[in-house]
Amino acid sequence: MTALTLGEVERRRLSEAEARVDQAKRSSAARQQRTRWTLVAPALIVVGLFGIGPLLIMLLYSFLEPGTYGGVRWEFSTDAYVQFLFERDLFDETKLLFTDSYLLIVGRSILLAFVTTIICLILGYPTAYFMATRPASQRNFWVFLITLPFWTNLLIRTYAMFVILRDDGIINNALLNMGLISSPIPIMFTDYAITIGLLYAFLPLMVLPLYASLEKLDFRLVEAGFDLYASRGSVLRRIIVPLSKPGIVAGCILVFIPAIGAYVTPTLMGGGKQLMIGNLIALQFQGARNWPFGAALALILMLVVLIALLFYTRNATRQQAALHG
């Protein structure tokens, strides 16, 4: 009888103690959660208020009427989006005529960014592979060499390219002096010049993710390929490239996104003649003074970027599913 009661008391005490521990755990978890939010708060406030806030206001502005001297009039309007595809008839304001001039600029931006991405891949893949197969002690130095130009001023680097490619730049001068050409090749202010500029600007962004995935490559698989009498070419095509696909996708996205939104490169290398969407957006705030249209164009650019990012995440999750599934 007594023994039973004792056991009961014991048990009750135990459960009380457990409850207390539980509560302590819960309150410490709550405290921990509070600390975490306090720690991330400054970053969230700075980026949220001055990074995301402006993007939302931009969205709002794209649905307003343009003011006469820049700025906006606070009247709801979808004109900015309509203007992207149509222009109003000169004589009949209600008639809309389809125009492809803005669509062409967006199309050109996508095309130039795409071509840049492909050339970056062709140049960057062998480079990344070469880096990944260096002895471990040299690899960091290679990474440093490839990254360094990326951290230097983009305007200055573009200017450097500009000076070289000009009609009386050193390339044309050298070719003239050697007698290979009789008059300078006019490359500046063309789509070629923009592509070269973009390539030069964003090449490091292609090499680094490629290197990251090639460095992890399991060379036993390559050896197995050689054991099965594969040639170097087919080992590369059927083993190395498929295994580094995540790096290829990441590199392409990392080059494509800044390339399509580029402003400095097309402004300098295109000389304001060959516009990309970045120039068109900036123009709405400089000469044309149509802020809502500029905001709408910026949102269209964001949309293209978002599609590219979605493509990337879908690819990455599929890759993960393939690994774990």
Added chain:
Amino acid sequence: MASVAASAPERRRRRFDLRKQPGFGFMAALCLLVLYAPIMVLIAYSFNETRSVSQWQGFSLDWYVKAFANKEIQEAAWNSLQIALVATVIATVCATMAALATTRTRPWRGMTTSYMVVNLPLMVPEIVTAIATLIFFALLYAALGISFGIGNLMIAHAVFCVPFAYLPIRARLEDMDRTLEQAAADLYATPWQTFRRVTLPLMMPGVTAGATLAFVVSFDDFTITLMLAGPGQTTLPIYIWTSLRRGISPEINAMSSILLVISVILVTASFLLGRRRK
């Protein structure tokens, strides 16, 4: 005898390098040439004697003397420095705190969101950030009459510097193991003491590396500054831009070379700091 005969083909087999792909080394060299040749040419012609930036006439330091004596350049350099320093401090403090909360823990509610918000500035094209911030400050001024002057630029720079400071700090923290902090707690250190005496010194190389990158990114920023800068807020890249419109001269090369060298020194320092072990 037999062993010697067996080792010869083995040696030959070992010489077969299964990692080698023909021509890839050449492409790597080509990449480096593409990346570095234009910069080298730019620096070389900053020492040119005449106004030409593509015809070599002779060595001279005149353009550097001119650049250093130029009042406008001095003012622009001072603006750049002020903006970069303030932006770096704000970004580094935010990034360090955020990194402490988002590394070395089990996932918590809101962690992924925080991570995405912190890194968002990397995903938005620079021109979009530029005009969005322009609209924001214009609205702030029109609606409330608030303008921070050069502070506008400092805030805008701080925003896009946050992820650049965050990533190296996070990388450093993830490399550190928890046992030292646990040992400190076992020895009755308060959480603050543990942070002050153990965590902070250990993560310091990451913080310095992050701050350096933030400084470089702010110091070199062009697009966002171009859209936001009012009169009297010219930074060095903006000054280079306006002089480019007036015409190319080795003085621009000289100024550019100075900026390049500053970036290279800082990035090298950051790279070495980030790699240093305990």
